[in-house]
Amino acid sequence: MPFIPHTEEDIRAMLDRIGADSVEDLFDEIPADLRSPPLTGIPEGENEMGIARLMQERAALDGMPSNFIGAGAYEHHIPAAVWQIATRGEFYSAYTPYQAEASQGTLQLIYEYQTMISRLTGMEVSNASLYDGASALAEAVLMAVRVNRRSKAKRVLLPGALHPDYRKVVKTLIGNQGIDLVELPFDETTGQTPVDALAPHADEDVTAMVISQPNFFGILEDVDALTGWAEERGIPVIAVVNPVSLALLKPPGEWGTNGVDIVVGEGQPLGAPLSSGGPYFGFMTTLKKHIRQMPGRIVGRAEDADGKPGFVLTLQAREQHIRRSKATSNICTNQGLVVTAATIHMSLLGDEGLTRVAEACYANTHALVEKLAAKGIKPRFTGEYFHEVALDFGGDAATRVQAMADAGVLPGFELGRDYAQLEGCVLACATETKTESDLEQYVTTWEQAKAA
Amino acid sequence: MSTTDANLIFERSRAGRSAVAQAPRDHAATRIPANLQRKSAPGLPAASELDVVRHYTRLSQKNFSIDTEFYPLGSCTMKYNPRACNSLAMLPGFLNRHPHAPASHSQGFLQTMFELQEMLKEVTGMKAVSLAPMAGAQGEYTGVAMIRAYHDARGDTERREIIVPDAAHGTNPATAIMCGYEVREIPTDETGDVDIEALKAAVGPQTAGIMLTNPSTVGVFERRISEIAKIVHDAGGLLYYDGANLNAILGKVRPGDMGFDVIHMNLHKTFSTPHGGGGPGSGAVGVSERLLPFMPIPHVIEAEQGGYRLAEESDRPQSIGRLSAFGGNAGVLLRAYVYMRMLGREGMVRVSEFSTLNANYLARELAAAGFDLAYPKRRATHEFIVTMKKQAKERGLTAGDVAKRLLDHGYHAPTTYFPLLVPECLLVEPTETESKETLDGFVEAMACILAESENDMETIKSAPHNLPNRRFNEVAAAKALDVVFQPVDEGDDNAPRTGTHG
Numbered sequence: 001m002p003f004i005p006h007t008e009e010d011i012r013a014m015l016d017r018i019g020a021d022s023v024e025d026l027f028d029e030i031p032a033d034l035r036s037p038p039l040t041g042i043p044e045g046e047n048e049m050g051i052a053r054l055m056q057e058r059a060a061l062d063g064m065p066s067n068f069i070g071a072g073a074y075e076h077h078i079p080a081a082v083w084q085i086a087t088r089g090e091f092y093s094a095y096t097p098y099q100a101e102a103s104q105g106t107l108q109l110i111y112e113y114q115t116m117i118s119r120l121t122g123m124e125v126s127n128a129s130l131y132d133g134a135s136a137l138a139e140a141v142l143m144a145v146r147v148n149r150r151s152k153a154k155r156v157l158l159p160g161a162l163h164p165d166y167r168k169v170v171k172t173l174i175g176n177q178g179i180d181l182v183e184l185p186f187d188e189t190t191g192q193t194p195v196d197a198l199a200p201h202a203d204e205d206v207t208a209m210v211i212s213q214p215n216f217f218g219i220l221e222d223v224d225a226l227t228g229w230a231e232e233r234g235i236p237v238i239a240v241v242n243p244v245s246l247a248l249l250k251p252p253g254e255w256g257t258n259g260v261d262i263v264v265g266e267g268q269p270l271g272a273p274l275s276s277g278g279p280y281f282g283f284m285t286t287l288k289k290h291i292r293q294m295p296g297r298i299v300g301r302a303e304d305a306d307g308k309p310g311f312v313l314t315l316q317a318r319e320q321h322i323r324r325s326k327a328t329s330n331i332c333t334n335q336g337l338v339v340t341a342a343t344i345h346m347s348l349l350g351d352e353g354l355t356r357v358a359e360a361c362y363a364n365t366h367a368l369v370e371k372l373a374a375k376g377i378k379p380r381f382t383g384e385y386f387h388e389v390a391l392d393f394g395g396d397a398a399t400r401v402q403a404m405a406d407a408g409v410l411p412g413f414e415l416g417r418d419y420a421q422l423e424g425c426v427l428a429c430a431t432e433t434k435t436e437s438d439l440e441q442y443v444t445t446w447e448q449a450k451a452a
Numbered sequence: 453m454s455t456t457d458a459n460l461i462f463e464r465s466r467a468g469r470s471a472v473a474q475a476p477r478d479h480a481a482t483r484i485p486a487n488l489q490r491k492s493a494p495g496l497p498a499a500s501e502l503d504v505v506r507h508y509t510r511l512s513q514k515n516f517s518i519d520t521e522f523y524p525l526g527s528c529t530m531k532y533n534p535r536a537c538n539s540l541a542m543l544p545g546f547l548n549r550h551p552h553a554p555a556s557h558s559q560g561f562l563q564t565m566f567e568l569q570e571m572l573k574e575v576t577g578m579k580a581v582s583l584a585p586m587a588g589a590q591g592e593y594t595g596v597a598m599i600r601a602y603h604d605a606r607g608d609t610e611r612r613e614i615i616v617p618d619a620a621h622g623t624n625p626a627t628a629i630m631c632g633y634e635v636r637e638i639p640t641d642e643t644g645d646v647d648i649e650a651l652k653a654a655v656g657p658q659t660a661g662i663m664l665t666n667p668s669t670v671g672v673f674e675r676r677i678s679e680i681a682k683i684v685h686d687a688g689g690l691l692y693y694d695g696a697n698l699n700a701i702l703g704k705v706r707p708g709d710m711g712f713d714v715i716h717m718n719l720h721k722t723f724s725t726p727h728g729g730g731g732p733g734s735g736a737v738g739v740s741e742r743l744l745p746f747m748p749i750p751h752v753i754e755a756e757q758g759g760y761r762l763a764e765e766s767d768r769p770q771s772i773g774r775l776s777a778f779g780g781n782a783g784v785l786l787r788a789y790v791y792m793r794m795l796g797r798e799g800m801v802r803v804s805e806f807s808t809l810n811a812n813y814l815a816r817e818l819a820a821a822g823f824d825l826a827y828p829k830r831r832a833t834h835e836f837i838v839t840m841k842k843q844a845k846e847r848g849l850t851a852g853d854v855a856k857r858l859l860d861h862g863y864h865a866p867t868t869y870f871p872l873l874v875p876e877c878l879l880v881e882p883t884e885t886e887s888k889e890t891l892d893g894f895v896e897a898m899a900c901i902l903a904e905s906e907n908d909m910e911t912i913k914s915a916p917h918n919l920p921n922r923r924f925n926e927v928a929a930a931k932a933l934d935v936v937f938q939p940v941d942e943g944d945d946n947a948p949r950t951g952t953h954g
Binding site for chain 1: 460461462470471472473474475476477478479480481482483484485487488489490491493494495496497498499501504505507508509511512513514515516517518519520521523525528530531532533534536538540542543544545546547548549550551552553554556557558559560561563564570571573574575577586587588589590592593597600621622623625626627628629630631632635672673675677678701703704705706709710726727728729730731732733748772773774775776777778779780781782783784786790792793794795796797798799800801802804805806808809810812813816817830831855856859864865867870884885886887888914916919920921922923924925926928929930933934935936937
């Protein structure tokens, strides 16, 4: 029997010991009228060889197109060691480190992760991760409302240039909390969120404000000016950032005069494959003074009975398994395995490697824009961008995007899905995985799609 | 164990060292405006590839895991995670697929997800299944948010309470609060079932629904579930099924047939996707007919022109919305699909049969070895509770002591002090993938601890002795918080102690 070790003799001996005639007798407390019909809708079992063949066929069916879509999930090279070590059984098949003495591997790794992500974002403390970037933002909004006790309005400013699906997720996850989400318009020329957009809220009771750097269009925001506006009014700021960009960009801990209060983002670019959207992880860092309002697991250094250092889950009194209905969140797990991969990934790259990755992403996207400019395609916005850019494909964009896909190039994310005024624009990203000939292929498939 | 084992990766770092093979070629400096640029390097580790591989391989060896130890952690279903599930979910075609790839480049993935939805519908008896929730707790949120959306859509807005038994997982009441509800707790009777009289007294026009786990967290099947369903439905409330214990009943009884309106499944439990040191999970949700319009998006559906596509906002205007930026933990779902296909319909039933056989055998053997079962007159399901109340009173041997001493014997501890209503409890879940010999070995270790407690409590109280660390002072750790490494700064007396700083 697959994955079940019992021999006929074992079964007999165990039933005898229990005092039951058959395994079926063990289910005699389930009322007869509730018993399940045969599961005819499930196929018969497959052996490993059979299922391997099927999965290989399915995976091959989706092809291996040259991908220039980013829009929140980015193709990066992942060193071979990352997932080889992350999928060692000792990491892969362990659970949440409730028994600290038997979980020092996972606990120390998370402590190292917390240190790395705090340093990268320029903040003081981190949790052990949340589900993904979007749900981490929803948790950050709830946290900011708890932190800003002075505010009565529960009003949170979200940029229109924030990832549209992040805005939707925030709405889903905090929709029943009576929080007012106010959208800030972006400048349709530069693609930035102008400080002017904040003017109507200058005298309002604002509970928290979100800044995305880069924003969804890849554009760099004037983070100091935006943060400064909030600082003058004592409004907590939540930063949403791409962790790879932070090798080059000013960390949120240094924005404005004193830095932001909470930083969140999608951890996927740090060692998680695209994998159809998950599993990724959301990171969250903050200031020491807010740590008791932070959701999720936190690992702390501790001493054992011999005075030997080690690591434990700490501040558990915030969590659902202790506080139940009074917890900071209902979150139970984090994204442990993906965080394991990310920690190994960051250790292998180091400052130098991550900087080179970020520079290569920047260089490749800018090189692609130059090549396309020569063919008459211009960026939609004038603002400076990091590794992603909105390209104006024109009215027949949808047809051209599909034609390019059919030719083996996914040219980008169609912005018209979420922004009516950006119909015909395609958000493209060329990371460090793209070579000169990949960029050339983009241009030639674009030309062929245009001619077709 | 050498002292260097305690070193952090940062303490192994040396300026100028790096895993160069992993980085792209150097590129020219960017034209990012100076005021937006980072001024100083973040301070990630500076280590060679071998340093990193050795460090994290050694760390892994400090973990207990299913692959290395028996791990009878109740309520968590720590069964073997077949290796094929991992390797097949990590085929390059799956790993490289962008979540926004067009339908023309997604049919292999979408078909697989559609079939997974169909199989999960079959084993749960629900009308439709959503794969969007990224963990059990998010599945719970999804379910209760749908209950709320259902009442709201009917203009039935006075229902403000969710009923939760006192034995429930902590995520249940925490979820109800996140959905804007108040929580009303009801007691469990002495046989482990819901106290029906208390339930009758609790329901009313204010009841939005009830969150139940069946088998319950005390390890017994709720026999009067049909009666409970009728009471709650008659009051206009809906029934939420916490699928944490689905392993116990797979193929034997289905939540849909028990009268539940919405359920979540923990794919990382019942369908054997890895626990990964605390995630990623996957909390697929099943719904009854009346909740169909409120299901989260995206959701895989059959396309009008053949093949499959994702349902979006326009397909489901009453949806509670999106739960993640990209639609769920796809890699976890692929693993669950492979697992279900390998087991097939016969294998599904074997899961509940052998997990129940193992639990009942282990309960019987532990009782024979002198341990008290919390519900000795009931059948165990896939798990059961041992209470140390008597031994704790007689000689101070607590559930926590047994847990720590078990680690010395090479067994991960059962879940301790949950559920909260049974004093000094150990919640034991052996799962179906463990052999009789393993269970017998565990009983021997438990008996050994019990015998030891008669003449050497000191050794037990100070356990574990054979692990990298002894018991920790968690109170001190929470007071002097150190959650991020800071190198020792000479002359700063307040800096944390860190051993040798590189």
